[in-house]
Amino acid sequence: MIRLPMTEIDRTKPGPLFLKVKEEILRQIRLGGLRPGDRLPPTRQLATELGLNRGTVSVAYEQLVDEGVLESHVGRGTYVATELTMDALGISNGASSEYKWVDHFAGIDPPPPNLYPQVNGNLIPFHRNVPDEALFPIDTFRVSLDESLSIEGERLLSYAPKAGHPKFVSFLIDYLAENRLGGVSQNEVLVVNGSQQALDLIGRAFLRPGDTVVVENPSYSGALELFRSFGARIIGVDMDEFGLRIDEAEKILARERPKFIYTMPTFQNPTGRNLASARREQLVRLAARYEVPVIEDDFDGELFYDNPPPPTLKSLPGNQGVIYIGTPSKMLFPGLRIGWIVAEDAVVEHLGRVKQIADLSSSQLLQAAFARFAQSGALSKHKDRVRRAYKERRDQLLQSLEKRMPEGCSWSRPGGGMSLLVSLPSHLRADRVLEITADQGVLFSPGSWFFVNRGHHHLRLCFGSVPVEQIDTGVKVLADAVKRELRDRRAVALGKPSSLPQV
Amino acid sequence: MIRLPMTEIDRTKPGPLFLKVKEEILRQIRLGGLRPGDRLPPTRQLATELGLNRGTVSVAYEQLVDEGVLESHVGRGTYVATELTMDALGISNGASSEYKWVDHFAGIDPPPPNLYPQVNGNLIPFHRNVPDEALFPIDTFRVSLDESLSIEGERLLSYAPKAGHPKFVSFLIDYLAENRLGGVSQNEVLVVNGSQQALDLIGRAFLRPGDTVVVENPSYSGALELFRSFGARIIGVDMDEFGLRIDEAEKILARERPKFIYTMPTFQNPTGRNLASARREQLVRLAARYEVPVIEDDFDGELFYDNPPPPTLKSLPGNQGVIYIGTPSKMLFPGLRIGWIVAEDAVVEHLGRVKQIADLSSSQLLQAAFARFAQSGALSKHKDRVRRAYKERRDQLLQSLEKRMPEGCSWSRPGGGMSLLVSLPSHLRADRVLEITADQGVLFSPGSWFFVNRGHHHLRLCFGSVPVEQIDTGVKVLADAVKRELRDRRAVALGKPSSLPQV
Structure with missing residues (x-):
């Protein structure tokens, strides 16, 4: 008996059945299941099947x-024609198999990347939220790296134990106690691939499609994308100069059951703002009252330029629900791909299993080298150096904004970190301003990437990667572009022709 | 008006409503939402709310x-009692907040880890599917690592471009062409954290709960766990000495619509078997006919001890649907955490976006060091060395099994890789045998971890980490334990008392 390789006709799709049979036969020929000269089953048999x-x-x-x-x-x-043309099959070239990959992918798509306009010539990179490579202490780190491998040997190139390289975990507990967070025990630590993986493991462990996540508004765009990729609904809590507004958060917790609150209490991205001390205590208490975990992303807590920031949420009373994330990416090298999670053992145990499934383990060699670098005293020196350098850049940036930006603009005044948020008059769009400044080599990030909604008239300026002597030039380009947009908007309002095409 | 912080009573849970109200009030007191001396709303008001x-x-x-x-x-x-005892609240200690984390986690739980019995004293590690640390070329690699950082500098400690370190991607294309796979272009490559992350990104991109995945039976336990963690239903295709049975696979594809076929055609884990050349072509054609992607996990394809293995699936005609995974973890160091995916650009583009969400990027330093190590000629030398060492171990293992194992046992004969599968008489359980051998320091992996079902009388022996002079001793312990189990099973069948407690 002749059998077609096709198994079924999809009756749920619209269209006449004979067309579906035709299409299925064509598909089988295209895929090679039916070849020229092959006999088809009798109509009666195929109809029955x-x-x-x-x-x-x-x-x-x-x-x-x-x-x-x-x-x-x-x-x-009936037979498949022996002299079949590609044309007859609706195939444009000789490919024997064409996967329509988009039909194979499942679940929620990852977001398209945020793209900046093309820049030709000299770039002033206010868009890069990364430390300045020119300040990287490569030579000192090379020594730490080489010594680590020389002293610790083979073990550093094997799979790591679940929590991370054991010596690194011991080092980290002391390091945290000295710098951010005391009283952490071994089974409360999980070492991961940078803070992005920390967020990812948490998203995976906690989120199902339709779950709610509460964030500061604005927040880190990479976290928003991540949470959305798990199908989460995101609710933003407004901020003021003291950080996340607790009264707003309380209103949301009273009516929603979020899976967690994601916050950057210290030198927040994009605003650079600190959550005030009293609010930190309130937030921890509020979250405990509603039994909502708090994800504390402390990615740049050590990069302070005035006073040290208030204590981490994880070090406050009632911190059981706080899941703390740290990383050397901003204070040292992003390329180390090191991050850490500090949380109650039940959380670390669970996240550790998720991590093992995700990528088995992280590099022990890089963990060992970082620990050695820190223990040699080089990290302290480096932190002092970059604090001075970034402070100078921040001061220059604030001074240039003050001097050059037109009326109606405002900006946050970060006490640390590498970024601040500029707010334009609300009828302007930052992405249009970006198109103008990009022509002159000045890039920044439009606010819409960071806001849960209505962020179009904000923009983020990062000063970590911009040499101090370029900052004023960059701000002048920005200020001129804003002024031009203000003029053009006014002109449009008055019915005059615009100098820009209206797209 | 007095308001309780509670917002709702869960009516879906069983139990009388008054008890739920009681529990909610107790919960609020425990969490601090209601404090000693606080007034409760009148019964009428709370009832209405x-x-x-x-x-x-x-x-x-x-x-x-x-x-x-x-x-x-x-x-x-009515008030909260001013002198509340912890006892009255059902609290055993003074903790003000106790998160029941298990209620917070979402989705499908990661599996519990596979645990081996405790071993005291000398260990013969047939359970470790990892290369032997004693063979690690640490000193040569130290030079490559140091030179990379010295020559390429800062860039290696920054975030990597999406596809991976550009120099590494170029190197990899040449390396693959020489060793596994020709004609790969830049936009068909994605560098990841070891092959486990490759599998994870693929699972994330393709799988939704309820989806079907087809695997060899037995297969890599870490892949089974991973696919299950996405809620996939797993169908195993039986193997014979030529690898996966294509006729069985075809029957499954004719009735199921799997999201992909996951296969290790070369030196499969756990059997060490190769998929025969003719079957490779059949598998690629079959998958193309049904438009089912094939995940080719080539984790140890370079570790051959007799003849080089047949060509990779990805190098055969009609390979558009093949997603190829490679890694230096088994041939060099697992701790490099390097892996690569080769697939059509649409797949690489999609997986790259998933990777960016998952952990932004991988270490460029380790990629650069691996490329330099390979380009110096050291990798070739190392591969020759480990092939000789592992071949000797494999030969010894086969010889010892032949000599010592009782009748009724059989095993696969791997032409490469680091593992083989032993099949005991079907009324024995490998996990019971493991309990006996562990007492004498011999560990292996029970087959149930690798089989989709009915694997209890199989076991995996890995020879990569066992020094050649310990192999015969280890096999003797195993053979004796199997003989003892055979005796005891027979004794039980005959009604004689067993020397082992029957649990």
Whole structure:
């Protein structure tokens, strides 16, 4: 008995059944399941197999014969034409298999990347929220790296134990106690691939499609994308100069059941603001009252330029629900791909299992080298150095904004970190301003990437990667572009022709 | 108006409503939302707010007054008792907040880790599917690492471009062409954190709960766990000495619509078997006919001890649907955490976006060091060296099994890789044998971890980490344990007392 490799006709799709039979036969020929000269089953047999009327199959066969795809020989049956043209099959080239990959992917798509306009010539990179490579202490680190491998040897190139390189975990507990967070025990630590993986593991462990996540508004765009990729609904809590507004958060917690609150209490991205001390205590208490975990992303807590920041949430009373994330990416090298999670053991145990499934383990060599670098005293020196350098850049940036930006603009005044948020008059769009400044080599990030909604008139300036002597030039380009937009908007309002095409 | 911080009573849970009101009040007191001396809303008000009868709330209040949690003052209302004992609240210690984390986690739990029995004293590690640390070329690699950082500098400690370190991607294309796979272009490569992350990104991109995945039976336990963590249903295709049975696979594809076929055609884990050349072509054609992607995990394809293995699936005609995974973890160091995916650009583009969300990027330093190590010629030398060493171990293992294992046992004969599968008589359980051998320091992995079902009488022996002079001793311990189990099973069948407790 001749059998077609096709198994079923999808009746849920619209369209006549004979067309579906035709399409399925064409698909099988394209994929090689039916070859030129192959005999097709009799219409009666195929009709029975597919649960269709014989007439439906006959019409399909007849049309395919008319189109030259099949050949009918009286008394011998129906065959795939021996001289098939690609044209007859609707194939544009000779490829024997074309996967429509988009039909294979499942779940929620990852977001498209945020793209900046092309820049030719000299770039003033206010868009890069990364430390300045020119300040990287490569030579000192090379020594730490080489010594680590020389002293600790083979073990550093094997799989790591679940929590991370054991010596690194011990070092980290002391390091945290000295710098951010005391009283952490071994089973409360998980070492991961940078703070992005920390967020990812937490998202994976906590979120199902339709779950709610509460964030500061604005927040880190990479976290928003991540949470959305798990199908989470995101609710933003407004901020003021003292950080996240606790009264707003309380209103949301009273009516929603979020899976967690994601916050950067210290030198927040993009605003650079600190959550005030009293609010830190309030937030921890509020979250505990509603039994909502708090994800504390402390990615740049050590980069302070005036006073040290208030204590971390994780070090406050009632911190059981706080899941703390740290990383050397901003204070030292992003390329180390090191991050850490500090949380109650039940959380660390669970996240550790998720991590093992995700990528088995992280590099022990890089963890060992970082610990050695820190223990040698080089990290302290480096932190002092970059604090001075970034402070100078921040001061210059604030001074230039003050001097150059037109009326109606405002900006945050960060006490640390590498970024601040500029707010334009609300009828302007930062992405339009960006198109203008990009022509002169000045890039920044439009606020819409950071706001849960209505962020179009904000923009983020990062000063970590911009040499101090370029800052004023960059701000002048920005200020001129804003002024031009203000003029053009006014002109449009008054009915005058614009100097820009209205797209 | 007095308001309780509670917002709702869960009616979907079983149990009387007044008990739920009681529990909610107790919960609020434990969490600090209600404090000693706080006044509760009148029963009528709370009943209205919660949509309950007033009587239900009254009973809850009365019982809590009886239990000393609340106090009722005639004419003034009901209050939280001012002298509350922890005992009255059902709290064992003074903790003010206790998160029941298990209630917070979402989705499908990661599996519990596979645990081996405790071993005291000398260990013969047939359970470790990792290369032997004693063979690690640490000193040569130290030079490559140091030179990379010295020559390429800062860039290696910054975030990597999406596809990976550009120089590494170029190197990799040449390396693959020489060793596994020709004609790969830049936009078909994605560098990841070891092959486990490759599998994870693929699972994330393709799988939704309820989806079907087809695997060899047995297969890599870490892949089975991973796919299950996405809620996938796993169908195993039986293997014979030529690898996966294509006829079985075809039957499954004819009735199922799997999201992909996951296969290790070369030196499969756990069997060490190769998929025969003809079957490779059949598999690629079969998958293309049904438009099912094939995940080719080539984790140890370069570790051959007799003849080089047949060509990779990805290098065969009709390979558009093949997603290829490679890694230096088994041939060099697992701790490099390097892996690569080669696939059509649409797949690489999508997986790259998933990777960016998952952990932004991988270490460029380790990629650069690996490329330099390979380009210096050291990798070739190392591969020759480990091939000789592991071949000797494999030969010894096969010889010892032949000599010592009792009748009724069989095993696969791997032409490469680091593992083989032993099959015991089907009435024995490998996990019981493991309990016996562990007492004498010999560990292996029970087959049930690798089989989709009915794997209890199989076991995996890895020879990569066992020094050649320990292999025969280890096999003797195993063979004796199997003989003892065979005797005891027979004794049980004959009604004689067993020397082992029957649990």
